[in-house]
Amino acid sequence: MPSETPASVVQSLARHGYNAEREAVTLLARAPDPPEAIGAVLENISEETLRITVTDVRAVIDSAPIEDPPQEPPVEAQNTESNQATDADSPVETEGVTSKQPKRDDPTDSSAVDDAEEIDTSGNRRASDISLRSLSIANDMTGQSTGTGEYKQFVRTFRDRYERLSKLLRSRVNHRPTKAISKMPGGSEAELIGLVNDVRSTKGGHWLIELEDTTGTFPCLVTKDKNISELVNELLMDECIAVQGRLSDDAGIMFVDSLHFPDVPRTHRPSTADRHVQAALISDIHVGSQEFMAEAWHQFTDWLHSEEAQHVEYLLIAGDMVEGVGVYPNQDKELDIIDIYDQYEMFAEYLKEVPGDMEIVMIPGNHDAVRLAEPQPGFDDRLRDIMDIHDARIVSNPATVTIENVSVLMYHGVSLDEVIAELPEEKASYDESHKAMYHLLKKRHVAPQYGGRNRLAPETQDYLVIDNVPDIFHTGHVHKIGWGKYHNVLAVNSGCWQAQTDFQKSVNINPDSGYAPIVDLDTLNMTVRKFV
Structure with missing residues (x-):
C-alpha cells in the first residue's frame, strides 16, 4: 500500500482530537498501512494523551517493516521560486510567484510529497534538537490591565x-x-x-x-x-x-x-541565531469568512511537513485568527460561520495541521474577540482553551518575542491605516506597507496618534512605546505583503489568507493572499512563499 502524505496523517489525527510530533507523523506516513497504524496507535494511547509522540508510534509499529525511502530524487513539496530580502535599505519587489500544487488528499498523485523530514542513511529523521530552542516574551500586558478610562x-x-x-x-x-x-x-x-x-x-x-x-x-x-x-x-x-x-x-x-525623531540608530546591529533555524511570519487568517483560502492554508501546512521546511521551527501569527462578527457593515452576509466561538473552534482545527513540534506565538487583531483599544490583551480563558493546540503562546498586541537571540516586535498594525492616511503617498502607501512601518520605527511607537482611527486604552504605562530596537518588526492588518530593512531592522507585513471580500472591493482593497514570509534567524535573510 503506498505511503500517505504527512498532511493526510495530520488530518486523520486531528479528526480524533490529537496532534503529533513531526517525527511521529513521518513514521505513520511510512507505515505499510498508515490508516491501520493510526488506528492501532489511537487504541494503545492513554485517555490523557493530547500529543502523539514517537514513542507512542514505535510501540505499535516497531515490529512491522517500514517502507524504505524512495531511491529516486525526492520531489519538493512546492516547486516555488522565492524572493529574498536584501541587506539594503531599499525594499525588494513584493510580488510572489505562483506555482501549481498537487491535491493534498490524493496519495496517488506522483508529485505528492512522501518525505516529511530529512532522513539519514539509517532511515531515521535527523530531528532538530528541541533543547536548542529558546523563546521568551516581553511587554506582554495580558492580565496587567488596570485602565477604567478616567x-x-x-x-x-x-x-x-x-x-x-x-x-x-x-x-x-x-x-x-x-x-x-x-x-x-x-x-x-x-x-x-x-x-x-x-x-x-x-x-x-x-x-x-x-x-x-x-x-x-x-x-x-x-x-x-x-x-x-x-x-x-x-x-x-x-x-x-x-x-x-x-x-x-x-x-x-x-x-x-x-x-x-527618537528613531532607530543607524549603527544598530541586529542579533542572530547561533544555528540555522527559520521562522514563518503570517497574519490575518480570517477563518469564518466565506473568502478564507482553505486550500492555500492546506498547501502551506503540507509544505511545513516537507523536508524543505525542516528548519522552520517557529510560527508567529500577528492577529486576526478569525473573521469575527460585526466588525464592518453587512459583514454577516460574508460569513461562512456566524458564531464567533465556532469560528475559533474551526481555526483550532486548521491549526492542528501545523507540525506538532513547532513553537507557535499568536497575538490578537481587530477582528478577534478582544477589546479594540490598544494595547490588546491576549485572549480570555475560554478562547485560550479552544486554541490550546501545540501549547501555543498567546500574548498581547503588541508584544516582543525573542527567539534564539532574535527579537521580534509583533504588532497587528491598525495604526498603519492612520500613517498611510496622514502621510504623503510617496512616504507611505498600502502597496508599500513596509514603508509605513518604517515611520513607526522612526517614531519609536507603534501607534503614536490618538483620537483618529486608533483606539487607546489608558494603562499604568504606554505599552505601545518601542523602548528597545527589535531585530524584526512583524505586522499584518492591511492585507498587503511588503518587506524591507530600515536601519538594519527587518520590517515585514505578511499579507493575509483571505481572498477579496465585497467589503474590500467597496473600499478598493486588493489583498495579497496566501503568502508566508520565511526568515532565516541566523542571517535575517527572508524568502517569501506563495501558496495558491
Whole structure:
C-alpha cells in the first residue's frame, strides 16, 4: 500500500482530537498501512494523551517493516521560486510567484510529497534538537490591565510616553522645559522635547508646531525655506520629537533650525541565531469568512511537513485568527460561520495541521474577540482553551518575542491605516506597507496618534512605546505583503489568507493572499512563499 502524505496523517489525527510530533507523523506516513497504524496507535494511547509522540508510534509499529525511502530524487513539496530580502535599505519587489500544487488528499498523485523530514542513511529523521530552542516574551500586558478610562489615567499614559521617549532624545538635544524656555531672554538659543499637540500652516506657507511637555506648551515655527520643512509632513499628533532653534525677540515663539525623531540608530546591529533555524511570519487568517483560502492554508501546512521546511521551527501569527462578527457593515452576509466561538473552534482545527513540534506565538487583531483599544490583551480563558493546540503562546498586541537571540516586535498594525492616511503617498502607501512601518520605527511607537482611527486604552504605562530596537518588526492588518530593512531592522507585513471580500472591493482593497514570509534567524535573510 503506498505511503500517505504527512498532511493526510495530520488530518486523520486531528479528526480524533490529537496532534503529533513531526517525527511521529513521518513514521505513520511510512507505515505499510498508515490508516491501520493510526488506528492501532489511537487504541494503545492513554485517555490523557493530547500529543502523539514517537514513542507512542514505535510501540505499535516497531515490529512491522517500514517502507524504505524512495531511491529516486525526492520531489519538493512546492516547486516555488522565492524572493529574498536584501541587506539594503531599499525594499525588494513584493510580488510572489505562483506555482501549481498537487491535491493534498490524493496519495496517488506522483508529485505528492512522501518525505516529511530529512532522513539519514539509517532511515531515521535527523530531528532538530528541541533543547536548542529558546523563546521568551516581553511587554506582554495580558492580565496587567488596570485602565477604567478616567481622564487622569490618559494623562498618566501620555506622561509615561513622554518620559520614555524623551530619554531617547536627550542625548541629541539639551532640553529645557517649556516653562523655563518661556522665561528666557528673546533671541536665546533653545532646545525642546515635547509631544506634538498641534500642527498648522500659516498664511505665508510656514508651519506652526505646538509642542507639549510636563510643564506646558510652546509654539515652534518651521519656515518654508528650511530644509527640514518636508519633515513636517511626517508628523503625527501625539508623537514625541525634539527641536532646536532660536527664540523670537519677544521670546514668544521658537524659530526651528533642526528637528529630530527618537528613531532607530543607524549603527544598530541586529542579533542572530547561533544555528540555522527559520521562522514563518503570517497574519490575518480570517477563518469564518466565506473568502478564507482553505486550500492555500492546506498547501502551506503540507509544505511545513516537507523536508524543505525542516528548519522552520517557529510560527508567529500577528492577529486576526478569525473573521469575527460585526466588525464592518453587512459583514454577516460574508460569513461562512456566524458564531464567533465556532469560528475559533474551526481555526483550532486548521491549526492542528501545523507540525506538532513547532513553537507557535499568536497575538490578537481587530477582528478577534478582544477589546479594540490598544494595547490588546491576549485572549480570555475560554478562547485560550479552544486554541490550546501545540501549547501555543498567546500574548498581547503588541508584544516582543525573542527567539534564539532574535527579537521580534509583533504588532497587528491598525495604526498603519492612520500613517498611510496622514502621510504623503510617496512616504507611505498600502502597496508599500513596509514603508509605513518604517515611520513607526522612526517614531519609536507603534501607534503614536490618538483620537483618529486608533483606539487607546489608558494603562499604568504606554505599552505601545518601542523602548528597545527589535531585530524584526512583524505586522499584518492591511492585507498587503511588503518587506524591507530600515536601519538594519527587518520590517515585514505578511499579507493575509483571505481572498477579496465585497467589503474590500467597496473600499478598493486588493489583498495579497496566501503568502508566508520565511526568515532565516541566523542571517535575517527572508524568502517569501506563495501558496495558491
